Amino acid sequence: MGEARHRRAQGLKAAQDFYGSLLGWTFQTVPVPGADTYTLIFAAGAALPMGGIRQSAAAGGETMSLSVRSADVEADTARLKGLGATVVVASSPAADGGRLARLQDPRGTLFSVWRAPEQPAAAADSGIPRPGSLAWFEIGTADIEASKAFYTDAFGWKYVQDTGVTSLPYYAAVTPGGERGSGGLADTSAQPGAQDYAAPQFIVPDVPATVTTAKALGAKVETGPESTTYGLTFARLTDPRGIRFVLFSPPTAGAERA
Template sequence: MATMDPGSVVWFEIDTADPQAAKDFYGSLLGWTFQTVPVADGRTYTLITAKGAPLPMGGLWEPAAVSEEAMSLSVRSADVDTDVARLKDLGATVVAPTGPAADGGRYARLRDPRGTLFSVWQQPAGNAADQQPGPGVPLPGSMAWFEIGTADIEASKTFYADAFGWNYIHDTGVTSRPYFAAVTPGAERGSGGLGDNSTAKGTRDYAAPQFLTPDVPTAVEKAKSLGATAEAGPETTAYGLTFARLKDPRGIRFLLFSLPPMD
């Protein structure tokens, strides 16, 4: 997920009432490291970095920015105020109005028309956020995909296309449900996906980051030993990619995947 064009998913955030539990769980499962920094409003913000990665990929507010315990995706914006007004016209609702981000930029939190939480973020002036690592094989533990599950796939596809310029490719390799790879601005191929959950039992609508692991079944068993529950999978696509959807011990949803075997 190296692209940083407006409309790209560039970050994730964790909201939890027990930050230390989240650090313990993901640190053990995925090897994440954490760096806590003060922010202007008196709270703290913990940067999340995959093991060996040069830059962080997500963050954790202390205390939580919203009352629910969840991970949410953050989309880059060229102008947050303009985007918030436009997104409201498209049916989104504002959860947290535009304000300062932890890095000195600006961000706002919203829900899409299906009620799924997301953020828009504008980098601070003079920030070198465009200097991201180039494309290549992502590191284990890193966010290398995202997934939006929706019980109304056409409505969700339309919203994110209108909101952020996403295009879609039907991924026929996923056989358990209709699945569409989302090609975000600046990307040559999909960097996330939308899954049709209209026939699913239980949870239907969510958005969550997907983290790379060398072996999904092994990681799922380790996650379960640490108190997580498996919601779906492990499942392997027709082209050999394996993935699973889980909830951590706090009930926070995330996904794991491993790449197809090399020939």
């Protein structure tokens, strides 16, 4: 038991060292029932956390889970089960004071539904993405129609095809509730051995330079760096422990999305 805990502690330190060096993250450890530790993640200068690292004795392999905001986690969990999702962790208190349940979509991609805690007005961030912060997400799927149908039924997502991404058969911006895009849905069916995934996208000022740093820190590059026809640059990588993430920098002022 002590050995397992030591390995988990080493894994936490490795994650902190990698992302702290690469993206300037800072960390705050908080107690949470059922876990050794839960460590909140902050982008440089941010007032509020953008996620966390959970260590649990019951956990299996290391995974990434993106969270979708929910007004009622219990009701959404029941509804999502009816749409074919599998409950991995039932609704429970989250370390940040909110509530969270972890599920898999019908194709096995992990995600969470999360009710945010009440935050004092003084703690609010500006809403402008900071360098190193989570500013987009990406779901890759080898069955684009099945994934589109599930997430439309699950969360009312709509999709606007982005023809500026030329390296994939289909890429769409995800627009929850008709709002501006907050993520992307990528058709990976043409890639050999493609597996579905959900990955965070972190904004950086210079993707090629950050990729070079990431490789020196032990990351592996899956795709890119490459640019869309309107100048957004991105690359998809895995960190030294195999967790997938994406780096991107927006187009320069005046460029238009196709």
